[in-house]
Amino acid sequence: MQTSSLSQRSTKATELNAKASPDFAAKLAESKALLQRAAAEFSPITQASSLGAEDVVITHLINSLQLDVAVFVLETGALHTETLALLERSQAHSKAPIHVYRPQHESVIQFVRDKGQDAMYQSIALRKECCGIRKMEPLARALAGQRAWITGLRQEQSSARADVPLQDDSEVATKNLSKFNPLAKWTWGDVWHYIALNHVDYNPLHDQFFPSVGCAPCTRAISLGEEFRAGRWWWEDEAAKECGLHVKK
Numbered sequence: 001m002q003t004s005s006l007s008q009r010s011t012k013a014t015e016l017n018a019k020a021s022p023d024f025a026a027k028l029a030e031s032k033a034l035l036q037r038a039a040a041e042f043s044p045i046t047q048a049s050s051l052g053a054e055d056v057v058i059t060h061l062i063n064s065l066q067l068d069v070a071v072f073v074l075e076t077g078a079l080h081t082e083t084l085a086l087l088e089r090s091q092a093h094s095k096a097p098i099h100v101y102r103p104q105h106e107s108v109i110q111f112v113r114d115k116g117q118d119a120m121y122q123s124i125a126l127r128k129e130c131c132g133i134r135k136m137e138p139l140a141r142a143l144a145g146q147r148a149w150i151t152g153l154r155q156e157q158s159s160a161r162a163d164v165p166l167q168d169d170s171e172v173a174t175k176n177l178s179k180f181n182p183l184a185k186w187t188w189g190d191v192w193h194y195i196a197l198n199h200v201d202y203n204p205l206h207d208q209f210f211p212s213v214g215c216a217p218c219t220r221a222i223s224l225g226e227e228f229r230a231g232r233w234w235w236e237d238e239a240a241k242e243c244g245l246h247v248k249k
C-alpha cells in the first residue's frame with residue numbers, strides 16, 4: 001500500500017525541481033542569520049530532521065555555519081530503507097552530532113499485537129495512536145531539556161502551514177520551548193536549488209516523486225498537480241494530516 005506505480009519512475013529531483021526564486025539570495029541570508037541568532041541565544045537547541053529535502057538543507061547550513069546545534073532523527077522502526085541508508089551516511093559525514101531516538105520496543109510490540117500491523121489504515125484514532133508510540137513519545141525525549149528546536153516547516157507545504165513563522169514562541173509559556181523555521185518562506189524550487197548548488201546528499205525517494213518523507217506505510221509518491229502533502233496519510237481528510245509533531249494543543 002505504501003507505493004504507487006509512480007514510484008517505479010525515477011527522475012533526478014534536482015533537475016526537476018531546482019528553480020530559485022528571484023529573492024532567493026535574500027531568503028538564504030535571512031535563514032542563515034536566523035540560525036546564527038537561534039544558536040547564539042537559545043542553548044541547548046536541536047534540529048528535528050526527517051531526512052527529507054528541507055531537513056538536509058538545514059543540517060547542511062548548520063554544518064557550514066559551524067553552529068553548536070545537535071540534530072535528532074526519530075527512527076520510528078517503519079522508515080524506508082533509503083531513509084535509513086541516508087541516516088547512516090549523514091551520521092558518518094555530519095560535523096553536527098546526529099542523535100537517533102527510537103520508540104519504546106515494548107509499546108510497539110504490544111500495539112502491533114493488539115491492533116495489527118496495518119492498524120493505521122483502519123481509523124484516524126489508530127493512526128494517531130501509532131504516531132503517538134512511534135513519534136510523539138520519542139519526540140518528547142528528544143526535546144526534553146531543550147530551549148528551542150529547528151524544523152523544516154515551510155508555508156508552501158499545505159494550507160495548515162500557510163502561516164508558519166520564522167520564529168514561533170507560542171509554546172514558550174507552556175513548554176519553555178521556541179521553534180525556529182528557517183525555511184518558512186522558501187519555495188520547493190528554492191530547496192532544490194540549494195541542494196543542487198551545494199551538492200547536498202539527499203533521500204533518493206525524492207527522485208521517485210516522494211516530496212514528503214515519512215514512514216513507509218504512510219507515505220506514497222504523488223502525481224503531477226497533486227498537493228505537496230497528498231502523499232502523506234492519503235486515505236485521510238486533509239484536516240487530519242499531521243502526526244502531532246507540529247500540532248499545537
Ligand code: SF4
Pocket residue numbers: 076078120127128130131132134135214215216217218243
Ligand atoms: S506515520 Fe504511520 S507508521 Fe509512522 S508512526 Fe504514524 S501511523 Fe505509524
